[in-house]
Amino acid sequence: MGRLNKNAFPEITLTLDFGGSGTKGIVQVTGAKPTAFWMEAAVIEASRTSLTFQTRNLGNAYPENTAWVGVGEDYRAVGYLAKSVYSATQGLRPRKYELALYKTLAAVWMIKQKFKLSDTLQISLALLLPPGEFEDSALLKPMLKDALAYFDTPTGTLNCKLVGYECFPEGGGIYAMYCKNIGEAIRRKVVAIVMLGYRNASVLISRRGILNRGKSVNLGMAKMVDLVMERTSGLEEERLIEAIIAAGREPKLGHFKYICGNNVREQEIEKTVAAVYSSRDEYATALTAWLKEVLPSKNELDEVIICGGTADYLRQELDAVFPATSVMWHGGVKVPASLDEQWLGNRLADVWALSVYHGLKVKTGVRGVGDKGSEEQK
Numbered sequence: 001m002g003r004l005n006k007n008a009f010p011e012i013t014l015t016l017d018f019g020g021s022g023t024k025g026i027v028q029v030t031g032a033k034p035t036a037f038w039m040e041a042a043v044i045e046a047s048r049t050s051l052t053f054q055t056r057n058l059g060n061a062y063p064e065n066t067a068w069v070g071v072g073e074d075y076r077a078v079g080y081l082a083k084s085v086y087s088a089t090q091g092l093r094p095r096k097y098e099l100a101l102y103k104t105l106a107a108v109w110m111i112k113q114k115f116k117l118s119d120t121l122q123i124s125l126a127l128l129l130p131p132g133e134f135e136d137s138a139l140l141k142p143m144l145k146d147a148l149a150y151f152d153t154p155t156g157t158l159n160c161k162l163v164g165y166e167c168f169p170e171g172g173g174i175y176a177m178y179c180k181n182i183g184e185a186i187r188r189k190v191v192a193i194v195m196l197g198y199r200n201a202s203v204l205i206s207r208r209g210i211l212n213r214g215k216s217v218n219l220g221m222a223k224m225v226d227l228v229m230e231r232t233s234g235l236e237e238e239r240l241i242e243a244i245i246a247a248g249r250e251p252k253l254g255h256f257k258y259i260c261g262n263n264v265r266e267q268e269i270e271k272t273v274a275a276v277y278s279s280r281d282e283y284a285t286a287l288t289a290w291l292k293e294v295l296p297s298k299n300e301l302d303e304v305i306i307c308g309g310t311a312d313y314l315r316q317e318l319d320a321v322f323p324a325t326s327v328m329w330h331g332g333v334k335v336p337a338s339l340d341e342q343w344l345g346n347r348l349a350d351v352w353a354l355s356v357y358h359g360l361k362v363k364t365g366v367r368g369v370g371d372k373g374s375e376e377q378k
Contacts, residue, residue, distance in 0.1 A: 010124040010163050012111060013362050015355035016104060017128040017170070020199030020222060021241075021309070023079070023103050024348060026339070026355035028362075029115045034355065036339040036348060039064050039079040039107065043099045044088035046077045048152070054085050055154045063113035067106035070152030078106035097129055097136035101143050108160060109153040119156065123148065124164030126358035128172060128350060130200045131214025137167035166358060169214050170202050171195035173354025174307050174331035179209075180357075181332065189302040192295050193331075194318075195350070196308035198222050201287060203294050215294050219287045221310040227279035232272050235259060244276060245313060251276045284317040291321055298325055305331045309347040 013028040023039045051068040054077075058066055065080040082088035108123065125144065129137055148160040168176075171193040178193075179186045186209045193204040202216040225241055239259040247255035256272045257264075295301065303326045306318055311329070319327065333349040340348060 010122045010362060011117060012108065012121055012123045013164075013355075013359055014104075014107065014111070014123060015126040015128075015173075015351050015358055016100075016107060017351040017354075018100050018103055019197055019309075019347070020220060021197075023107065024344065024351045025107055026348075026351055027107075027111050028355070028359055029111065029117070032115065034339065034359075036341065036344070036352070037064065037107070037110070038342050038344060039067070039103070039110070040083050041079075041103075042082035042088035043076050043078050043102050044082045044086045046075055046086055048075050051075060051077060052154070054081065058154055063110040066154060067110055068154060069102055069105040069109065071101070071105070071147045075152070076102045078102050097133055097140045100127065100129070100140055101147055104144060105147060105151050105153075108148070109155070109158060112158065113155065119158050121158070121160045122163045123160050124358070124362050125162065126166045126168070126354050128168055128170050128354060130216040131169040131171075131202050131204060132200075132216035134167070134169045134213065140167070141165055164358075164362060166361075168354060169204055170197065170200070170216075171204050171214075171305075171307060171350060173350040173352070173357065174305060174333055175204065175206065175211065176357040177333055177353040178305060178328075178331045190296055190300050191303045191305065192301060193305045193307070194291065194295075194311070196220060196287075196306070196310035196314070198309065201290065201310075203291070205296060217290055219283075219290060220308075221313065223286070224279050224283035227282055228272075228275050231275035231279065234261075235272070247276065248313070249316065284314055287314070288317060288321050298322075301325050303328060305329075307331060307333075307346070307349055309345075312346060 011030050015026045017024040020041060022041050025037050026034055027037065028034045048070060055066045055068065067078045067081055069076055069078060077086050077088065112121065145162045148162050150157060150159055175193050186206065188208060191206045195202040197220045199218060199220045199222050200216045201219040202214055204214040205212045225237060228240060229235065229237065236259065243255050243259050251273045253269050253273060256269055260269050260272055304322050305328050307330045311318065330346050330349045333353045335348045335352050339352065
C-alpha cells in the first residue's frame, strides 16, 4: 500500500483470521488500544423478517452474539446467532473467502456497536487466507469494497469506505514479524512456515527472503475429529473437541466421561478413549507424511516455524519430523496477556503479528483503495 492522504485515515484498522473453528480479529479504533475478539464461524442464509424478529431485544446480548448482515437481497446470520438460532454448522466445506465477506461485515458492525461509532466509517483491512485460496483475495477485494459501502445490520444501514486492504496467506503475519526480528539474515536462509489450524494445514517456503505461494491441505484438527466421530456414536462434535484438547497426549476415562453421558457404561467410554488414541496416530501419520512431501530436504532447510492452534497438540510428533533442524514455535510471537481475554493463546499469534505489521503501515500512511496506486499483497 502507498501513502494515505490524511482525509482518508481510517477510524477502524481491522485484522481478521477466518479460522475454521472461529473468526479471530484484532481491531484498532482511533484513540483506543488494540482489542482482540472471537466470533463463531457459522454463517447461514435467513430472511430479513426472521433476522429482525430474532434480534428484537438487542440490548440483552453482546453484539457478537446477535450479528446479521444484508447485502442487497442477500441476508445472512453470522456467528453465534447463526449457530444457536438457525442451527448453522462451522462451514468447513466452502472456501474461506466465500464466507469472508459476511464475516467481515458482521465484525465491522460488532465493532461499531462496541465502540459506539457512527454509521459512516473508513476502514483499513488486513486478512489471512489459506495459501491454496490466496488467489481468491483478488475476487474478495471488490466484493468487500462494494458491500461495505452500503449494508444492512440489526441497527440499520452502515456506509463504510475501504481505504486500505492487504491479504496474506495464513502464517504471513508470523512470517512478517519473524523477518522484522532477524533482519538481513532472512536473505541468507531457507525457512519453512508450517501453519496448522482447525480446517487446514499450510506450508510456506521462504528462500533467501523470497516467499512462495505456499500449499494447503485439509489436514487440520477437524480431520482428527472426523476420525474419532467415525469410530464412535452419539458424541457432540464441539464437546468432543474440548475433551480431546484437554486430554492432550494421554487421554483418560475422566476426560471423556462427561461427554459420553452419566448413564453410559465404562466400556463405551473406553471405546471413545481408544478411538482418540488410534485417530491421533492416524492423523499424525497423515500430516507428517504430507509435510515430508512438500517441505525442502533437511539439507536445504535452515529453520522451521511451526504455528497454529493445532501445532501445540501435536508438538511431540512434529518435533520428531525435524530432529536436526532448528524449530521456532509460533515464530517467537508473544501475544500480550491483555489481548487474550478469551484464552485463545497461540491461536492469536498470526492475526496479532499481522495486526502489528498492518498497523504500522496505517500509522505511516497508506493509500485508500479508491485512490490511484496499488495496495501491496504478499
